[in-house]
Amino acid sequence: MSNQHQWPAWEVFTQKTDGEAHEHAGNVHAPDAEMALLNARDVYGRRQEAVNIWVVPSSAITASTPDDVGPFFDPANDKMYRWPNYFKTPDGIKQI
């Protein structure tokens, strides 16, 4: 019936308003980038949710894996001094 090769998947990133970062919205299937953009507009932008859209082949994305979540993010765990509130300010200082 549909019996044909499935079109590749594209990840869709939408920018809500000018100046904001693009955020992942979801994905679409499309034969090429041009159609992926049109499909993304119809699926993720029907209610003015986007002023700009990126589409990226899903196969181009490399992701960290949940299994490695501990060791992978470990380097950040013992560096609390990266937050300003790690440092104590002497009494009497109102602003720094």
Added chain:
Amino acid sequence: MNQQIIQEDDIRREEEFNARIAAGKTIEPKDWMPERYRRQLLRMMSQHAHSEVVGMLPEGNWLTRAPSLMRKAVLLAKIQDEAGHGLYIYSGAETLGTDRSEMIDQLLSGKAKYSSIFNYPTLNWADMGAIGWLVDGAAIVNQTVLAKCSYGPYARAMVRICKEENFHNKQGYQIMAVLMRGTKAQQEMAQDAMNRWWWPSLMMFGPPDKDSPNSGDLMRWKVKLQSNDDLRQRFIDRTVPQAEAIGLRIPDDKLKWNPQTRHYEFGEINWEEFNNVIRGNGPCNKLRLKQRRDAHAEGNWVREAAAAYAAKHARA
């Protein structure tokens, strides 16, 4: 590897999985999950996606006959949303390892199920009101809870869908409200639609808890957070006052407000009818499948053209 070690490994992983669920964590596609969790979710999500797609058919029936250009535009936008909802959920279901094309094949071959509500006919314009108000209203009650379910891609699709369903719900209610302010014939048309859609809408929440075979696992895994009967009650409680406000009668002689429980009591649902429609003997089962297959076949040239265009430009 030694069989026993593999089994012990699976037991340990399942315990970790259960602990994550109990802690209210979200399960994501690459996380380990029990095979039964994956299968049940795939069954639920693909049925849900199919329901969105098949749900376009009873309404598509009225596109050319909607009473004004504005009504046509609104109905068209609503139906387009249903297509979008199907895509969101297929996309979520694909993360469980099954291609969308495979799921669509299962729908077209008649192997996959979809919500039995769409096997009822849409006989008059008021049916568009009843569907938006009652059918989408029931879907909202169900989906609002699913938006908090344990599987991330499903929950996220539901959040998006719930935002859009409120438009469907309101446009349906408005159709009914306008008819109820109209002539006697228009009021009767609205009441007739109400009479035909009320009980099938209550059936949308599935069999009573005591006869719901999959509910135990799904509740334990927090895929379902409330039981079929609880959701059905919630729908009735919120819908009855809406009907009364515009003068529609609920076609249930046993319907009664219980001030103690602060819930409506209601009559017996005809589960024989429900099971009969699920088994394929509803008024429109064969028609819906035929319409869906025809639509798919008629759209084939578009898919072929798009693929040929992409192939040509990939070579250039």
